[in-house]
Amino acid sequence: MKINLSRPDITKLEIKYVTSVLKSSSLSLGPKLPEFEEKVAAFVGTKHAIAVNSGTSGLHLCVKSMGFSPGDQVITTAFSFIASSNCLLFEKVIPVFVDIDPDTLNIDPDKIEEYILKAKSEGRGDRIKGVLPVHVFGQPCDMERILQIADKYKLIVFEDACESLGSEYHFTDNNTLKFTKNNNSWRKAGTIGEVGVFAFYPNKQITTGEGGIIVTNNDDIASLCKSMRNQGRNVDGKWLSHIRLGYNYRLSDINCALGIAQLERIEEILLKRENVARMYNERLKEIKGVRIPYIAPNVKMSWFVYVILLEPEFSKNDRDNIMANLIDQGIGSNNYFPPIHLQPFYVESFGYKSGDLPITESTSERTIALPFYNNLAEKDINHVCSILKKEIDKIKQTKNF
Numbered sequence: 001m002k003i004n005l006s007r008p009d010i011t012k013l014e015i016k017y018v019t020s021v022l023k024s025s026s027l028s029l030g031p032k033l034p035e036f037e038e039k040v041a042a043f044v045g046t047k048h049a050i051a052v053n054s055g056t057s058g059l060h061l062c063v064k065s066m067g068f069s070p071g072d073q074v075i076t077t078a079f080s081f082i083a084s085s086n087c088l089l090f091e092k093v094i095p096v097f098v099d100i101d102p103d104t105l106n107i108d109p110d111k112i113e114e115y116i117l118k119a120k121s122e123g124r125g126d127r128i129k130g131v132l133p134v135h136v137f138g139q140p141c142d143m144e145r146i147l148q149i150a151d152k153y154k155l156i157v158f159e160d161a162c163e164s165l166g167s168e169y170h171f172t173d174n175n176t177l178k179f180t181k182n183n184n185s186w187r188k189a190g191t192i193g194e195v196g197v198f199a200f201y202p203n204k205q206i207t208t209g210e211g212g213i214i215v216t217n218n219d220d221i222a223s224l225c226k227s228m229r230n231q232g233r234n235v236d237g238k239w240l241s242h243i244r245l246g247y248n249y250r251l252s253d254i255n256c257a258l259g260i261a262q263l264e265r266i267e268e269i270l271l272k273r274e275n276v277a278r279m280y281n282e283r284l285k286e287i288k289g290v291r292i293p294y295i296a297p298n299v300k301m302s303w304f305v306y307v308i309l310l311e312p313e314f315s316k317n318d319r320d321n322i323m324a325n326l327i328d329q330g331i332g333s334n335n336y337f338p339p340i341h342l343q344p345f346y347v348e349s350f351g352y353k354s355g356d357l358p359i360t361e362s363t364s365e366r367t368i369a370l371p372f373y374n375n376l377a378e379k380d381i382n383h384v385c386s387i388l389k390k391e392i393d394k395i396k397q398t399k400n401f
């Protein structure tokens with residue numbers, strides 16, 4: 001028996017919409033692009049949405065559109081997928097990593113402020129220009145605190161919401177509501193900062209095959225991103241007139257049609273994922289040594305992956321053994337995330353070392369992502385949980401805890 005780590009959920013609707021584009025005369029820059037963009041904008045509640053060919057491309061255009069200079073610093077998290085930090089390096093902006101909250105696994109706002117104060121006291125605070133929170137595994141960061149800090153130190157906030165389409169964050173402080181623009185205390189992840197990015201790789205909540213989308217209420221950022229994704233053409237201009245440096249980051253109508261079908265099913269998709277997570281929680285919460293995902297009280301979760309955390313008495317080696325044994329028995333699993341600052345390229349470029357981010361590192365050594373997708377059957381969840389429990393018991397027995 002083999003149970004994949006993830007699996008797209010493609011129905012007749014997706015096949016119908018994609019086929020109809022294939023039968024049309026516009027495979028790219030046709031009507032499906034604006035239709036997809038309008039539907040995403042309406043779903044998340046922003047004025048603009050600009051579709052691109054990957055989440056990474058979207059993040060790159062965000063960084064470009066905010067006018068950072070080489071050597072500027074943006075505070076972000078190392079407990080993430082590498083693209084959230086690489087997008088800064090593309091423009092020679094320096095990612096500054098601060099540690100995470102051990103419960104939510106998101107960037108810790110106190111650590112952001114600590115870093116700023118320390119840098120300022122050492123006279124090197126003026127290169128800090130932004131904060132890039134990543135809503136890890138679908139859970140929104142503590143955006144209220146992040147916006148307060150950003151306001152205090154005049155930093156721009158943009159969100160890597162690639163894992164969090166559909167998640168919501170609840171603002172509680174009346175003073176912070178001013179940041180939310182429409183005074184609505186519940187806001188969708190990705191729409192809280194100046195600009196946000198969602199991704200549509202096949203393991204995300206919805207997929208376009210490959211793809212991503214930038215969302216913002218800022219007209220200038222939107223038109224810049226539109227131009228840059230299309231070779232720097234003026235948005236309403238001629239085909240061979242290029243007014244700035246641009247890229248080919250376009251998303252084809254074939255991909256957009258797939259996205260439209262997925263988005264029409266978004267409520268069903270989010271519910272199915274929530275249901276899978278609930279079934280896992282019920283089965284795993286009593287196992288000693290396993291911590292099921294912690295969800296903060298002021299968020300609505302859109303589940304991207306299901307990741308358990310082993311308690312600290314388990315070593316990295318124990319975790320790796322459990323994972324290898326799961327894979328041997330046909331159960332997909334992975335170690336989301338190895339920390340970015342310890343990736344070889346980052347160690348080489350910036351000299352990071354073990355111990356720089358203790359919570360990020362100890363978390364990374366104890367996570368196990370389990371099979372997670374919309375149509376994961378209850379019997380498969382039971383199977384995964386019973387094998388996992390056996391593997392954990394084996395370690396507990398040899399180590400006597």
Ligand SMILES: *Cc1c(COP(=O)(O)O)cnc(C)c1O
Pocket residue numbers: 054055056057080081083084134160162163199200201211212
């Ligand atoms: C998926 C993801 C991205 C973007 O990935 P692409 O593969 O380029 O679409 C960026 N950041 C995070 C945190 C992600 O999970």
